[in-house]
Amino acid sequence: MIVSRATASQIVSGSLIAILSLILWVPGHADAQRPEPKTELVDGDLLYHVLPPDAIPAIHDPVFVSAEEAADWMFDEEIVIGVVGPDGEARAYSTWHLDHHEFVNDRVGDVPIAATW
């Protein structure tokens, strides 16, 4: 089992829900020189600690805008994670944006969710 990095996610007890849409992630500067990551064995699998928690800042208070307001900085070919809430409201998280954050701690209707990339 590999965990490529650890970031913060806020999990509300009693209702553990996550959006799990991802493609296995590798840093863009994978070739750069860096110290060997700390490793440990978990159930016989090697776990790599690549970054400390919060090295990549998660979003905890997400703000959403209309498509019109986003027209200058959303691009046609940009991959998004799309969800629809219980009231039919559609919501998109850009994966280009999540490259900077990797987690959005959010709420859809009454449901606390973590959108992760």
Place this chain on the structure above:
Amino acid sequence: MIDRETESLWSQITGEAFQGDLTGTQLKVYPSEMVTWSEWLSAHPDTRVLFKEEDARKEGSPYVGYFEDAEKQGMFGRQVEDDRLQPKTVVIAVELEGNALVFPRDELPATGVIHAEVGDAPVILVRNVTGGAAAFRADPAGKTLRFRLEGDELVTEGDSAPGPWNSLTGQPLAGGTALVPLRAQTVFWFGWVSFFPESKLWSSE
């Protein structure tokens, strides 16, 4: 993944905590799909989108090179050799109770419903009008149903047939039982099969 409350560690692929107080706890799935902004916007013109701070507005992703290079496979190389598909094949992986069925994305129909089984459970994979995919159990009230797609609604055949449902969320649109959503993750084959080496492969033939 790590949570602030218990600092347990979680796998993004399995959604399960494997270290810390919550070890063994499984996250529930909230249905989602991965598509381009233009695909999402044309299907959901009233969508809201997460606000981007100023320094995150540049066009493109730093990982474009990773997506395009078949030789780059994870940070530490491939962990499991399984040559049923090319390692960087993009697949939609559906998992239920430890069993997994993998759909190569390029082999899927443009839109429509695929009936299949994961383990012994009847399931459907829905290729939505956006181009995204969602998966559900096909037996919402204990009886296996045959579904088809009408726009963004899932319907069943017959006069008193149950439905319709929203084809992304599985929520009933005219009362009745919600469809049970399954994890349907867009992933690279090599990454998925490292976690689920017993995965079955779906074929259109």
